[in-house]
Amino acid sequence: MEKYTPKKDLVRKLSEYAKGVFTHKTLERVKSCGDFMQHLTNLEMNAKKVHRSNSCGNRFCPLCTWNKAKKDAIMLAVLMQAIREQEEQEFIFLTLTAPNVTGAELKNEIDQFNHAFKKLFDRRNVKQVVNGYVRKLEVTYNQERFITRDMYKRAKDYYDKRNLKEGDHNPNYDTYHPHFHVILAVNKSYFTSRDYLKQEKWLEMWRECMNDDSITQVDIRKVRSSEKSENGAVLEVAKYSAKSNELYASQSVFEIFYRALKGRQLLTFNGLFKEYVKKYKQDELDQYKKQDENEYTHLLTSVWKTSKYENLLRRLSVGEFEEYNKKFKDLEEFDDLN
Ligand SMILES: [Zn+2]
Structure with missing residues (x-):
């Protein structure tokens, strides 16, 4: 039960923070x-x-979100394997971000993300190549007052550009970072076709849809058919929308997360992924599930x-x-x- 105990401690924390909310x-x-x-x-x-x-079953509960993430991961792995085999698809892992926002701006920013995402996937050149996607909304919270060694290493270019080093005041302290993790299904021929969309093109389109020129990055990569590569994508999409050490950082942080995320669809299926979720739920993909040998x-x-x-x-x-x-x-x- 060693894995449950710390989560049960967090349940206590959540019940305190949620007193005036739930x-x-x-x-x-x-x-x-x-x-x-x-x-x-x-x-x-x-x-x-x-x-x-x-x-x-509450979506802010540390125990229930953990269990749901595990179930989602199992399902996603099955969906990808089935779609790869039965539909002869390949996958792309796309991360869409924008600059951090304050707690007061978070709710509107997520609305803006949803709106921009819809615009992007309604574009003719995108529609033409994407046969379905699964999308996860994730929000991280920056609680470091000072730049740590890890943060500096992870975003060296960003800090160097601003003349900042380890130990300096963190310019993103107390800000929120909503982003989408998306797995796209495309035809095998996509990577060599004329309709192939380069990373720069995705960046340009995302900027236009978000109406924000300060966006500097869009991360896009092919998911290789190795188990490691596929599991990496699966885990990013299945994991929680908010990390527990951030979600329960303080009363006010919890309330900001709560108001921004309540009632929202956090995991979204479209196209082939939507079709295959239906099959999964009707037990039509059982042959892709691992058998429990215990x-x-x-x-x-x-x-x-x-x-x-x-x-x-x-x-x-x-x-x-x-x-x-x-x-x-x-x-x-x-x-x-x-
Ligand atoms: Zn629960």
Whole structure:
């Protein structure tokens, strides 16, 4: 349960921040999220699968967003494999950004992003080559007062241009950075076709659609068919819209995130991806799912007591053993999502 405990701590933080924001009923549900959990496991406890849990389903809940991200990652990996094989598609990973904004500007900026995205994908030359996409809205928050070594290394050019070095005041302190991560499906022939869109073209179009000449970057790369490359794209799109250390940085930061993100569609499917989500939900893509090869012999019951889980492990009865060891799908992989 070592992975759950820190998340359960965050649930407590969220319940404090959300007092004046959530309704009483929602707040009570969130507070008790993950208080009771059962995992199927074995004596060594090296394989675990959620059997039952009380979860609140709130999109700001650290436990529920973590679980959803894992499920989304599994689904996306299946969708990509199926689309690659059945539709003979290749994938492109696109990241669309703009300069940081203040908390007061965030909500409008996300509206602007949505609007600009629609404009971009309505363009004739884009429509012509993109057969579908999956898009994730992510917002990061910059809470460093001073430029750290890591930040400097990651954006050396940016700081050098502004004559800034490690330890200087961070010009983006207390700002928000909304951006889109997108996986595009294109025909195999796209990369050698006349309709191929270069990175500079994407940048130019994104600037026009956002109506913002200060945008200097659009990141676009081909997703190679290796597992590593594909998983990288999948994890970027599946992961949470807000990192927990940022979302719960303070009461006011939480409220800004909340007002900007509530009611929004965070993960969007279009074209081939939309079609294949339907197939996935109707179990038509089961052949692409990994089979769970584990054998479950025990049941672990965990109950949250103030600051930690109390665990009880017991052996499954013969009947339970047979019932729970029918070949499972949806392995709990993508455990590298923390
Ligand atoms: Zn929850």
